[in-house]
Amino acid sequence: MLQLLIQILMNGLMMGLVYIMMALGFTLIFGIMRIVNFAHGEFYMLGAMAVMLLFSTLGINYFAAVLLAAIIVAVIGMVIERLLLRQFVGRELNGMIMTLAIAITLKAGATIIFGPQEMSIPRPVSGVTNIAGILIPNDRMLVGAIAIAILVLFYFFLRYARAGLAMRAVAQDWEAAALQGIRPQRIYLLSFGIGCALAGLAGALMAPIYTVSPFIGEVPMLKAFIVVILGGLGSLPGAVVGGLLLGVVEAGVATFINTTVATMVSFALVVVILLFRPAGLMGQSR
Amino acid sequence: MKRNKFKRLAATIGGAVVALGTALSPAMAQETLVIGTISALNGPGSEWGRGVDAGTRIAVAEINAKGGLVVGDTTYMIEVKSYDDGYKPAEGVAAATRLIEQDGVKFILGPLGSASALAVKPIFEEEGVLALMNSYSPKTLANNPKYVYRVLPTTTEYVNQIVGWVKENNPDLSNVAVISPNDQTGWDSQKMQVQAYGDAGFEIVGKELFERSSVDFQSIITRLMATSPDIIELDTTPPSTAGLIIRQARELGFEGLFVKIGGPGVPAIVEAAGKEFAEGTIVYAAADTSAEKYQWMEEEYAKIYSPPMNAFNVFFYDAAHLLFASMQKAGTVTDPDAVRDTLVTMTPFEGAQGALVWGGMENYGNNNQLIGPTFIGMISDGEEKIIGRVEAN
Numbered sequence: 001m002l003q004l005l006i007q008i009l010m011n012g013l014m015m016g017l018v019y020i021m022m023a024l025g026f027t028l029i030f031g032i033m034r035i036v037n038f039a040h041g042e043f044y045m046l047g048a049m050a051v052m053l054l055f056s057t058l059g060i061n062y063f064a065a066v067l068l069a070a071i072i073v074a075v076i077g078m079v080i081e082r083l084l085l086r087q088f089v090g091r092e093l094n095g096m097i098m099t100l101a102i103a104i105t106l107k108a109g110a111t112i113i114f115g116p117q118e119m120s121i122p123r124p125v126s127g128v129t130n131i132a133g134i135l136i137p138n139d140r141m142l143v144g145a146i147a148i149a150i151l152v153l154f155y156f157f158l159r160y161a162r163a164g165l166a167m168r169a170v171a172q173d174w175e176a177a178a179l180q181g182i183r184p185q186r187i188y189l190l191s192f193g194i195g196c197a198l199a200g201l202a203g204a205l206m207a208p209i210y211t212v213s214p215f216i217g218e219v220p221m222l223k224a225f226i227v228v229i230l231g232g233l234g235s236l237p238g239a240v241v242g243g244l245l246l247g248v249v250e251a252g253v254a255t256f257i258n259t260t261v262a263t264m265v266s267f268a269l270v271v272v273i274l275l276f277r278p279a280g281l282m283g284q285s286r
Numbered sequence: 287m288k289r290n291k292f293k294r295l296a297a298t299i300g301g302a303v304v305a306l307g308t309a310l311s312p313a314m315a316q317e318t319l320v321i322g323t324i325s326a327l328n329g330p331g332s333e334w335g336r337g338v339d340a341g342t343r344i345a346v347a348e349i350n351a352k353g354g355l356v357v358g359d360t361t362y363m364i365e366v367k368s369y370d371d372g373y374k375p376a377e378g379v380a381a382a383t384r385l386i387e388q389d390g391v392k393f394i395l396g397p398l399g400s401a402s403a404l405a406v407k408p409i410f411e412e413e414g415v416l417a418l419m420n421s422y423s424p425k426t427l428a429n430n431p432k433y434v435y436r437v438l439p440t441t442t443e444y445v446n447q448i449v450g451w452v453k454e455n456n457p458d459l460s461n462v463a464v465i466s467p468n469d470q471t472g473w474d475s476q477k478m479q480v481q482a483y484g485d486a487g488f489e490i491v492g493k494e495l496f497e498r499s500s501v502d503f504q505s506i507i508t509r510l511m512a513t514s515p516d517i518i519e520l521d522t523t524p525p526s527t528a529g530l531i532i533r534q535a536r537e538l539g540f541e542g543l544f545v546k547i548g549g550p551g552v553p554a555i556v557e558a559a560g561k562e563f564a565e566g567t568i569v570y571a572a573a574d575t576s577a578e579k580y581q582w583m584e585e586e587y588a589k590i591y592s593p594p595m596n597a598f599n600v601f602f603y604d605a606a607h608l609l610f611a612s613m614q615k616a617g618t619v620t621d622p623d624a625v626r627d628t629l630v631t632m633t634p635f636e637g638a639q640g641a642l643v644w645g646g647m648e649n650y651g652n653n654n655q656l657i658g659p660t661f662i663g664m665i666s667d668g669e670e671k672i673i674g675r676v677e678a679n
Contacts, residue, residue: 004508004512007508008505008508011504011505011508014504015502015504111328115591115592116327116328116329116332117332117333117336117591117592118329118330118332118333118526118554118558119557120526120529120557120558123560126560128537128538128539135537135538135539137534137537137538210501210502210530211501211526211529211530211558213329214328215328215329216501218499219499219500219501250505251504251505254505254506254509255505255506255508255509256509258494258495258506259468259495259496259497259500259505259506260468260495260497262505263497
């Protein structure tokens with residue numbers, strides 16, 4: 001039984017790390033720009049498509065392909081921010097509708113270019129690691145390790161880098177930040193690019209583990225949404241806590257009951273949080 | 287000189303009169319016949335859905351290339367209107383309504399998938415639109431439908447024979463876990479699988495349902511592994527998803543046999559699972575992929591959609607030909623009742639894989655089920671090898 005519980009915990013943690021990467025970008029964009037990015041799942045999909053082209057089709061080294069995929073998605077995100085979203089910063093409803101339109105367009109565009117079918121990518125690593133009877137597929141372990149490294153990097157970036165500090169300042173009060181010489185427009189561009197890069201990175205990392213199609217962004221987007229509601233919209237530590245919580249709860253309920261109940265429980269958690277702590281576990285009421 | 291001029295004028299007028307007469311003559315009239323297809327063209331299950339559309343289109347292209355469909359005194363060039371239902375009932379209803387109301391279509395191939403099929407069935411029955419569809423739910427043929435016919439053999443038709451074959455060839459295996467999609471298709475087909483495996487002497491140790499959008503099955507597999515199954519039956523799980531389940535189960539240490547007595551799709555299974563993990567999987571093959579006709583169809587399919595072609599393509603290719611042959615014999619393309627009355631008398635009909643007949647009275651109380659030969663395949667070195675043939679019920 002203990003072995004089963006540890007296996008469930010490991011399954012949940014692995015999923016939780018991916019949820020965190022999705023949710024971090026989502027909550028970063030909202031925290032700084034006050035835009036609920038409904039196209040976040042499509043940036044995940046673009047990351048997967050990019051790695052498929054770079055690694056599977058062009059034969060570029062997998063790690064280089066993942067990095068390039070994240071950069072490509074970041075650039076696409078920054079172009080979209082500059083051309084379509086800049087004017088909606090702080091206007092939550094309009095921004096939300098614009099991101100919905102972007103999501104539909106990106107999905108349709110990917111369908112036209114790549115076709116609607118599900119595609120598979122060769123896995124860069126295979127095999128399973130057995131630690132005292134707990135089985136962890138090597139590809140998932142690699143994703144988990146990269147996700148942890150990125151989280152640590154992201155933490156230090158926000159805490160110590162000038163750009164990271166500027167992002168936090170704009171998130172707290174853009175007018176006060178502007179008075180200190182920070183140009184909020186640049187920060188919007190940067191944070192949207194980083195948010196998209198994180199989603200693209202998650203997609204690029206998960207592409208060889210799952211299948212790739214223009215529609216793969218829908219579920220991760222939904223999970224990101226649940227995670228940020230749990231953790232608190234705009235709260236980065238909240239995204240980490242929410243991601244791990246969702247991953248472990250889902251894995252536990254899905255294993256002991258079933259996946260349908262696991263989905264219900266994750267939404268029930270959202271309902272409870274919204275009723276009793278609307279700002280989320282670690283968010284602050286405005 | 288004048289005489290020659292007169293002759294030329296007379297010849298011109300004569301030619302024009304003949305041409306006009308030809309154009310107006312009912313014996314040579316040419317019109318357009320529009321038929322519809324409804325199926326999932328996107329997302330999980332679209333491997334099968336594209337088979338509905340492409341199978342129909344290949345048959346249509348064949349007929350159009352020969353000059354069209356001759357019905358009575360009229361030659362019809364056939365046009366296909368295709369709608370995507372995404373395997374969802376609401377979109378199936380929207381597609382059916384658009385085909386009937388906007389496009390004026392009276393003959394439809396599809397939908398495919400129980401949820402969508404059961405949602406549109408009352409519409410076809412009420413509107414008198416003849417539909418050749420597929421659905422794994424027995425409810426599709428319940429209450430003796432007048433306009434709904436099923437053109438694929440379903441789990442009911444072949445599950446007992448294939449499970450019997452599995453038992454005969456693997457007498458040491460006893461515990462079976464069944465994984466199916468969590469919708470009408472999965473509920474109905476899982477019920478049949480459980481019954482068939484039980485009847486064959488297997489013990490059912492797990493019954494799992496998953497959402498079609500799922501890509502991570504670690505939790506389900508972790509639970510199943512605790513029940514020590516010898517066989518994991520993948521039932522009507524879409525091929526790519528089945529491949530993911532196989533891969534994730536093998537990674538979590540499952541060493542037993544995978545069987546998939548549901549929709550076919552070996553290329554997508556192998557692509558998602560990897561050759562090594564997919565090796566030895568027993569599959570319902572639907573068609574003999576080594577047959578010459580099948581390979582010709584694959585070439586035609588590649589002109590419409592990206593390969594690989596799914597074996598479901600064959601059934602809708604045959605169904606479309608059966609429908610057009612019925613129209614010719616009935617002498618109408620506008621009267622679904624007359625075409626239906628002829629359709630039911632058209633079998634045995636020589637399909638791409640062998641003779642097709644109408645049947646199903648024992649299971650459904652009517653003969654609205656098209657039945658043909660069924661094949662058993664095994665995945666070997668990433669390819670489907672046909673290892674058995676059973677006659678469907």
